[in-house]
Amino acid sequence: MERNNQDYKAAFGDIPGTLVFTAERARKGYWLNQFCMSLMKPENRKRWLANEQDYLRDWKITAEQKAALLARDYNQLLALGGNIYYLAKVFSTDGLSFVQAVSTMTGMTVEDYQAMMAAGGRSPDGVRSIKEGK
Amino acid sequence: MAKITAGVATSHVPLIGVGIDQGKCDEPYFKPIFAGYDWTKEWIAKPENKPDVVILVYNDHASAFGQEIIPTFAIGCAEEFTSADEGWGPRPVPKIKNHSDLAWHIAENLILDEFDMTIINEMDVDHGLTVPLSAIFGQPDAWPALIVPIMINVVTYPIASGDRCFRLGQSIKRAVERFPSDLNVQIWGTGGMSHQLQGPRAGLINQKWDQTFLDDLTADPERLRQIPHIEYLREAGSEGIELVMWLVMLGALTNPKELHRHYHVPASNTALGHIVLENGK
DSSP states (O other), X not given: OOOOHHHHHHHHTTSTTOOOOOHHHHHHTHHHXXXXXXXXXXXXHHHHHHOXXXXXXXXXXXXXXXXXXXXXXHHHHHHTTOOHHHHHHHHHHTTXXXXXXXXXXXXXXXXXXXXXXXXXXXXXXXXXOTTTTO | OOEEEEEEEEOOOHHHHHHHHTTOTTSTTTHHHHHTTHHHHHXXXXXXXXXXXXXXXXXXXXXXXXXXXXXXXXXXXXXXXXXXXXXXXXXXOOOEEOOHHHHHHHHHHHHHTTOOOEEESSOEEOHHHHHHHHHHHOSOSSOSSEEEXXXXXXXXXXXXXXXXXXXXXXXXXXXXXXXXSOOEEEEEEEOOSSBOOXXXXXXXXXXHHHHHHHHHHHHOHXXXXXXXXXXXXXXXXXXXGGGHHHHHHHHTOSSOEEEEXXXXXXXXXXXXXXXXXXXXX
């Protein structure tokens, strides 16, 4: 186990197509993620769905994060400090399953994504390491 | 004296809960998922195997805990817990009743053994805890065992190392064996196996790596406890890191013997893994 925090975190950056939820991301996404938590209450879900822009006014979320939320751009939300288990409250409120929501981050249609999963999922070959290309 | 008699590990994919709650278990997609639990259901219903208490190791998925408090290791000590509303309404499952005397006893012993547990007296429990109960006990009016919830942070990094989780399991075992009542205790590890729910690499599954992990629960526990986080992330996907929670279970067992194994791809975005281990001597 790596005990040097710098080296520990540096290795995370070498995984293709993956954003590990480090303290830096958690700090950046604090209010974005806390907003997501508010959608665990049915009355808040109702208010959010009725007027998303209005609902967001109460939250200390950056303009960039707000735009990504309104667009349901999950890759962008991850890059702006969102975490998938928090963002799950947003797509669950939209009535989307994990498969439907997760597929939007892969550049595949949901049908193609489901077909890939049914065929055994995405192989780790070639997507383990950016540096080593394996 | 209380005794840990078995370890059970299972994925806790939300879709398993959906299948049970919506009566879809016989649909072609779900059938092979649930078939692998039939053996366990029969095994656990036998009087000699039926646990009085299950110590259930899981992670909260931003349900009881948001970003405001992030305990690395926590233990639920309240008398009972209810199912959390994760955005689609709470799962319709019975209340989870704790063995509070045992939970407090474990909490005290772990802290004296230098595991600085966070004690939780109020919380709702999410799919991480309720899906394993449903997969193994089905849909009873009341859960047939008392549940001691142990929560591990696997969301916000850094999380505890696999080896630290294993040693937590060893400490839990010592605490259980010091509890004065005769109790049949099982320890369950949940989450995993390979899966990634985020980014362009989402959908990653590594069957070979998963199967070796299952093999080594009995063949080479020492290797498993040394796997660094980066290996889980690269080989088993960003959410495959949940497998460190299986190591808490493993640490609480001595020379475990494999009784049953189930592995199926896919359950939603996930490689579903389930194993039953008898505790040895």
